[in-house]
Amino acid sequence: MPAASKPPLSPATGEFGKRVRARRETLGLSQEGLAENSELHWSYIGQVERGQVNPTLRNILRIAEALAVDAGELVAKLPSE
């Protein structure tokens, strides 16, 4: 099964990933560009956007900074598990 078809870990990681992808696309950034700006691996960014990882606070903050949004916006009102 290709990685892209795996389901998200949880509704929360799925929604978080959608927000990251939407913001990245709004900025016209590639996954590689976001990876570089956030000093995270491009494959990790892909997993985040598909909701397949449970990101740490540190990585949430790095991603938010690279997307020029506050981390609070990325995390607000996520569904509980």
Add this chain to the structure above:
Amino acid sequence: MPAASKPPLSPATGEFGKRVRARRETLGLSQEGLAENSELHWSYIGQVERGQVNPTLRNILRIAEALAVDAGELVAKLPSE
């Protein structure tokens, strides 16, 4: 050196922990009570409040739910690393 005197991992984890502690105290909850409500270990809650762990999104959401606040509030405008 006792655990309580260890410095936070980062300014962000330190500030996050202060917000968790402040909200817990506002609610009149003990660390054990918060641990029980969030289904996390009391020693982990202590580490979170001292900023000594880098919590995952899943645990941030559990803690926020147990404190009856939105996770976005706990994470908003944290200092970058």
